[in-house]
Each structure stands twice: as structure tokens, then as C-alpha cells.
Amino acid sequence: MKKRTMMLLVAAFPITVTSMAQNVQPADSVARQLPEVVITSEMPVTRLEGSTLVSTIAGSVLRDAGNALDVLAQLPMITVNDKSVEITGRSNVKIFIDGRPLHDEDELRQLRSEDMKRVELLMAPGALYESNVGAVLKIVTKKRFIKGLSATAEAEAERKRRWSGVEHVATGYHSGAEEVFLSLSFNHSANLIKGSTVNSFLHEGNPVRIGSTQNNGHTTNVCTAKAGFNHSGKTLSFGAYYRINPEHGNQANDGTEWMDGENDEDRHINRRTSAVNHLVSAYFDNTFGGKYHLHFDGNFKRSSSSSDVCTAYPHSVTAAVGSSENRRNTLWAGRLYVDFALFKGSFTAGAQSSYTHSALDYEMLNAEIAQYIPSYTSDARQTAAALFAQWSRTAGRLSLSVGARYEFADYIFCKNGIRDNGISRRDNVVTPDISLGYRINNCSQISLGYKTSTVKPPYSQLTGSLNYVGCHEVEGGNTGLRDERMHHIFLSGTFYDFMLQADFIRSTDTYAFVKQLHPQKNLMLMLHPVNTDVSAFSLYLMWGKTVKRWKPGVTLGMYRQWLDMAGTRYGKPILSYYADNAVSLPHNFLITASVSGQTRGDMHTNRFGSTAFTMNVAVSKQFMKKSLTVKLSATDVFNTACHDWTMNTFGVFVDKKQTYDRRSILLSVSYSFRPHKSKYKGEAAAEDEMKRL
Numbered sequence: 072m073k074k075r076t077m078m079l080l081v082a083a084f085p086i087t088v089t090s091m092a093q094n095v096q097p098a099d100s101v102a103r104q105l106p107e108v109v110i111t112s113e114m115p116v117t118r119l120e121g122s123t124l125v126s127t128i129a130g131s132v133l134r135d136a137g138n139a140l141d142v143l144a145q146l147p148m149i150t151v152n153d154k155s156v157e158i159t160g161r162s163n164v165k166i167f168i169d170g171r172p173l174h175d176e177d178e179l180r181q182l183r184s185e186d187m188k189r190v191e192l193l194m195a196p197g198a199l200y201e202s203n204v205g206a207v208l209k210i211v212t213k214k215r216f217i218k219g220l221s222a223t224a225e226a227e228a229e230r231k232r233r234w235s236g237v238e239h240v241a242t243g244y245h246s247g248a249e250e251v252f253l254s255l256s257f258n259h260s261a262n263l264i265k266g267s268t269v270n271s272f273l274h275e276g277n278p279v280r281i282g283s284t285q286n287n288g289h290t291t292n293v294c295t296a297k298a299g300f301n302h303s304g305k306t307l308s309f310g311a312y313y314r315i316n317p318e319h320g321n322q323a324n325d326g327t328e329w330m331d332g333e334n335d336e337d338r339h340i341n342r343r344t345s346a347v348n349h350l351v352s353a354y355f356d357n358t359f360g361g362k363y364h365l366h367f368d369g370n371f372k373r374s375s376s377s378s379d380v381c382t383a384y385p386h387s388v389t390a391a392v393g394s395s396e397n398r399r400n401t402l403w404a405g406r407l408y409v410d411f412a413l414f415k416g417s418f419t420a421g422a423q424s425s426y427t428h429s430a431l432d433y434e435m436l437n438a439e440i441a442q443y444i445p446s447y448t449s450d451a452r453q454t455a456a457a458l459f460a461q462w463s464r465t466a467g468r469l470s471l472s473v474g475a476r477y478e479f480a481d482y483i484f485c486k487n488g489i490r491d492n493g494i495s496r497r498d499n500v501v502t503p504d505i506s507l508g509y510r511i512n513n514c515s516q517i518s519l520g521y522k523t524s525t526v527k528p529p530y531s532q533l534t535g536s537l538n539y540v541g542c543h544e545v546e547g548g549n550t551g552l553r554d555e556r557m558h559h560i561f562l563s564g565t566f567y568d569f570m571l572q573a574d575f576i577r578s579t580d581t582y583a584f585v586k587q588l589h590p591q592k593n594l595m596l597m598l599h600p601v602n603t604d605v606s607a608f609s610l611y612l613m614w615g616k617t618v619k620r621w622k623p624g625v626t627l628g629m630y631r632q633w634l635d636m637a638g639t640r641y642g643k644p645i646l647s648y649y650a651d652n653a654v655s656l657p658h659n660f661l662i663t664a665s666v667s668g669q670t671r672g673d674m675h676t677n678r679f680g681s682t683a684f685t686m687n688v689a690v691s692k693q694f695m696k697k698s699l700t701v702k703l704s705a706t707d708v709f710n711t712a713c714h715d716w717t718m719n720t721f722g723v724f725v726d727k728k729q730t731y732d733r734r735s736i737l738l739s740v741s742y743s744f745r746p747h748k749s750k751y752k753g754e755a756a757a758e759d760e761m762k763r764l
Contacts, residue, residue: 119516161205198474225741231732233261266729311353346376416464587721645672
């Protein structure tokens with residue numbers, strides 16, 4: 072399942088601050104990945120326009136890279152990790168292809184690099200987008216309007232500790248202004264995480280240690296089917312599509328748990344999950360009066376998921392602990408805006424609304440454990456509305472963008488059918504933004520900006536549910552989590568072959584995970600999120616230059632935060648580096664190699680271990696007039712990436728040792744038959760709410 076990325080990504084000096092929050096995996100595993108920022112020396116084709124980085128793909132070596140993911144992985148400020156696109160220093164990224172939003176990553180695998188014209192990275196999105204959108208990535212393709220049938224197919228096989236694979240087929244028929252399309256995909260992933268956890272603390276004045284070992288295997292099968300139509304005229308366009316995503320997963324965790332003075336107990340955790348997501352999206356787009364552009368988007372999403380967990384102790388008298396969870400989500404959303412020329416600039420104004428319903432039924436099947444983890448039902452409903460306006464203009468060397476967004480939300484939370492007035496609330500927020508850019512010359516630009524935003528926690532963290540982890544440990548959410556308020560100042564600049572990105576973010580009521588004693592009859596620890604304030608500064612310096620067929624790039628960076636909690640400071644800085652090399656060879660060969668590393672340092676309440684050196688390599692080749700692309704890649708070649716972390720909160724010190732499936736070999740084969748550029752112009756009406764679900 073997709074989880075909301077709430078993490079900081081550091082590599083190549085790239086530390087990505089994802090809404091300044093943390094992400095915790097089940098069984099006491101806080102996830103913090105420090106992927107690399109991949110920079111090639113194609114800097115001559117990347118320029119800063121205001122606060123937007125524009126990279127020209129057509130005519131560069133990247134046109135033969137393979138698919139869109141391969142291209143994005145080579146651009147400044149962008150990293151691709153396990154098919155997920157992240158922007159350095161930004162959270163909540165929205166991706167568009169020819170003006171329409173990306174709703175699944177299959178589209179990036181389907182889009183060929185030779186069909187891409189340019190990539191625009193908006194580092195300071197205006198009021199047109201939700202206030203918490205940190206960056207917008209726009210992919211513009213070449214104009215290819217071929218009538219008739221078109222098709223693409225791709226297959227991937229990846230070997231980590233286990234085998235994973237992806238199969239994707241897309242086809243469409245185009246007849247003038249009319250278009251119908253269909254795509255099918257299947258993704259099988261198998262991951263294995265090994266590790267150990269030791270919790271050290273004082274209890275009644277005596278030192279105590281509680282620990283566990285994990286051998287966690289997770290297998291997931293995801294299918295996606297999408298079908299739709301589109302009509303695109305000279306001034307009038309409209310279309311719709313339907314997408315369904317069934318998903319099944321199985322997680323088996325064999326290990327032990329122990330406490331000082333007690334014997335080690337073998338433990339087996341089995342989790343089975345099943346989910347299905349339905350999405351209907353429609354749009355209407357019209358230009359009238361020769362200068363007024365009107366656009367409407369509507370979305371409906373419904374999802375349901377269920378999971379059954381059983382923790383057994385096969386060689387002990389301890390009774391098995393079982394639980395079940397059923398979640399149902401519904402979203403209705405609409406957005407309408409108009410844009411036109413105003414005062415020699417571009418003006419956009421509009422409105423947006425959404426209704427979200429998230430319900431959870433939790434049942435604890437062990438009567439003894441139910442005394443402190445009881446069964447319950449929860450129901451969360453939110454009605455939201457927003458008004459927004461933005462004006463931008465370029466005059467000579469100067470570019471200016473100003474905007475404002477008003478957001479209203481009515482949130483109602485009920486537990487066991489009873490409304491909780493302490494948690495239910497109404498919010499009214501105004502979030503302004505402004506950015507100013509100056510072009511020094513054709514090779515040097517600078518941009519300065521400020522924006523505020525509101526970040527709402529995911530619904531999964533607002534349920535307040537507790538999950539059984541072991542005889543002395545539980546994990547849970549927090550129904551009292553408040554919305555995060557962010558103030559963001561940024562500075563961007565390019566000077567010939569150099570690029571600079573600096574950010575200062577002040578967040579109030581962001582949430583961080585803590586572990587502390589949980590008041591129960593038996594000694595119990597609880598891992599859960601709490602609100603806290605944090606300030607962070609990040610700085611990235613990048614260089615790249617083309618030397619004939621060799622295109623090297625280097626990124627250096629630093630992340631430093633200021634966070635105090637319960638008398639403990641978390642402020643150790645993280646330094647990182649990334650060195651990338653791309654070599655273009657005759658006969659459509661492209662070879663890339665990168666090395667990266669980072670020092671030990673703090674991100675929120677976690678201190679992550681250092682990685683001195685990791686290496687990734689890839690080689691791709693195109694055949695049959697570039698219709699067939701074959702790529703072979705290897706990540707973490709020497710298995711040197713470190714995923715260990717520690718946490719010290721409220722007197723509990725956690726030492727986590729773990730190894731992920733980072734090292735892998737992947738073979739990808741893709742074929743395109745008469746590829747066609749879609750004219751679908753639909754966007755997302757409430758992307759932020761979709762991610763929260």
C-alpha cells in the first residue's frame with residue numbers, strides 16, 4: 072500500500088523535508104530513507120525562470136534515457152527511489168503530464184524519454200494549488216497526434232533478497248478529436264527486512280531493557296485497470312476515466328522478544344491485508360471570448376481495506392493475540408477556476424470544495440489484551456472549501472508572483488458513535504505566498520520567496536487506535552493531533568554551471584513520533600505521534616558540466632534542525648554528498664553511475680546512522696528505431712547503505728538495527744507501437760485529501 076511519505080531525504084546533500092513529519096512502520100520500525108539526488112551535467116539545458124527550474128529534454132542525451140522515470144532521475148533537485156519521485160527539500164509533490172495530474176506511476180513508466188520536450192519544476196507553487204503543496208512537477212511532451220491504434224508494453228524483473236516484477240500494457244484509439252484509452256498493470260513485490268530493537272530506560276529507579284528481533288517478509292500483489300475517453304476540440308475539451316486498484320498483501324515476521332530478567336520468547340506475527348480503490352475523474356475545459364479560460368474538475372473516490380493480525384508465541388504458554396481492522400473511505404471533490412490576462416500579467420481565480428468520510432472498525436480478539444487495547448469504532452467526516460487567486464508577471468529581467476488562499480474545514484470525529492467535541496473543530500486559514508525572481512544574464516538567475524501552508528495529518532494517525540506489538544509494547548495514533556502550520560522562506564539561484572537551493576522552514580504543531588512509558592498494570596512502552604515545533608535549515612550546492620560524452624555532476628548539502636522536546640535537544644546536522652556520472656556511447660547506449668553518502672545526524676526525534684559510500688549503476692540500449700528499450704540497473708552495489716537509527720524521548724532510548732532490500736538488480740524491457748500523445752486535460756480536484764486517505 073502506498074503510505075504517505077512524511078520523511079526527510081538526504082543524499083547528495085539532498086535532504087527532503089516531507090511536511091516535517093515522521094513515518095513509522097509497524098512493529099517499532101521508524102522509516103527514514105536517505106536516497107540520492109541524481110544530477111547530471113546537463114546543466115546547459117536547465118535554467119531558472121522565476122522560481123521554476125526548466126530542463127529541456129529534446130535534443131539532449133536524456134532523450135535516449137528510456138522512460139520518464141529514467142529522465143527525472145537525472146535532473147537537478149529530483150530523486151527517483153523505487154519508482155517514487157521526490158523533490159529535494161520539498162514535501163507533497165504534485166506531478167502533471169501536459170497539464171493533467173498523475174494519478175498512478177504507471178504513466179511515468181509508459182511515457183518514453185524521446186517523447187518528452189521539457190520538464191518544469193515549480194519550487195514555489197502559488198495559490199492555485201493546496202497550501203501544503205511543496206512543489207509542482209510539470210512534464211511537457213512533444214506534439215504527436217497519430218490517428219488510429221497505439222500501444223505500449225513494459226515488463227520488469229527485480230531481484231533483491233526475493234523476486235519482484237511489474238507488467239504494464241496500455242492501448243488507445245485516436246480519431247481526430249476523439250480518444251479512448253485502456254491500461255492494465257500488475258505489480259508483485261516481495262521485501263525482506265531484518266533487524267533488532269533494544270529499548271533502555273529507568274523504571275522505579277532501576278535500569279530496564281526490553282528488546283526484540285525481526286525477520287520481516289512482506290509480499291504484495293497490486294492490479295490496476297484504467298479506462299476512459301476524451302474529446303478535444305479547438306476551444307472545448309472534456310473527458311472522464313475510471314480506475315480500480317485491488318491489492319492483497321501478506322506479512323510474516325519471525326523473531327523473538329525479551330525483557331531483562333525474563334526468558335526470550337519466540338514470536339510469529341502474521342498480517343493479511345486486502346484493499347480495493349475506486350476512482351472516477353471527469354473534467355470540462357473551455358476557452359471563450361478569445362481570452363477567458365474556464366476549467367472544472369470533479370473526483371469521486373471510494374476505498375475499503377481490511378486486515379487481520381495474529382501474534383503467536385509457539386513455544387510459550389502466552390496466548391495468541393489476534394485483531395481485525397476494517398476501514399472505509401469516501402471522497403467527493405470539485406474545483407473550478409478561470410484564468411485570463413490582467414495588468415500585463417496572468418491572473419487565476421477559483422474555488423474548491425470536498426467532502427471526506429473515513430470510518431474504522433477495530434476488534435481485539437484477545438480478552439486480556441482488550442483491557443488496554445479495547446475494540447472500538449471511529450468515524451471522521453470533513454467538509455472543506457477554499458477560495459484562491461494568483462497573479463504573475465514577467466517584465467524584463469524581473470518576474471513576480473503573488474497569491475493568497477482561504478481555506479475552511481469543518482472536522483467532526485466520533486468514537487463508538489459519540490461525537491468528541493474536544494477533537495471536532497472548525498478551521499479558517501488564509502495562506503499567502505510571494506516570489507520574486509531576477510535574471511542576471513542568460514546563464515545566471517536568482518529567486519527569493521515566502522509562503523505559508525497548512526498540513527493536515529493523515530486520517531490513519533487520527534483514529535487513536537492502538538496496535539499490539541509485543542507483551543510490553545504497543546503502537547498507536549493520536550486523535551488530538553493538530554494541523555501543522557508552516558512558514559517557508561527559500562532562495563534559489565543558478566550561476567553558469569552552479570546551482571544553489573536554500574530553505575528555512577518554521578513549523579508549529581508538526582508531528583513527531585515518541586516512545587514513552589504507557590500507564591498499565593504490566594510494564595508497557597508506547598510509540599505514537601505528538602505535536603511539536605521545529606525549525607530547519609537546508610542548503611544544497613550543485614555543479615554539473617558536459618565534457619564531450621561524459622557528463623559529471625556533484626551535489627553537496629547540509630540539513631540542520633532546531634527541536635527541543637521534554638528537555639532533550641535534537642539538532643545534530645547532517646552533511647551529505649552525491650556524485651553522478653552519465654556517459655553517452657554510440658549505438659544508443661547510455662551508462663550512468665553514482666556514489667553518495669551522508670553523516671550521522673538528527674531528523675525530528677530520530678538520529679540516523681552514517682553511510683560513507685553507496686553506488687548505483689545502470690546501462691540502457693534502444694533497438695528497432697527506439698521502439699524497444701532494454702535497461703539493466705543495480706542499486707547499492709556493495710550493500711553499504713546504513714538504515715540504523717536511534718531515538719531518545721521521555722527517558723526511553725531506542726537503538727534500532729535494520730537492513731532493507733536496498734541492493735538489487737533490475738531488468739526492464741519496454742516496447743511502444745505508434746505512441747500517441749493524449750489530449751486529456753483533467754486535473755485533480757482535491758489531491759491533498761486523496762493522499763490523506
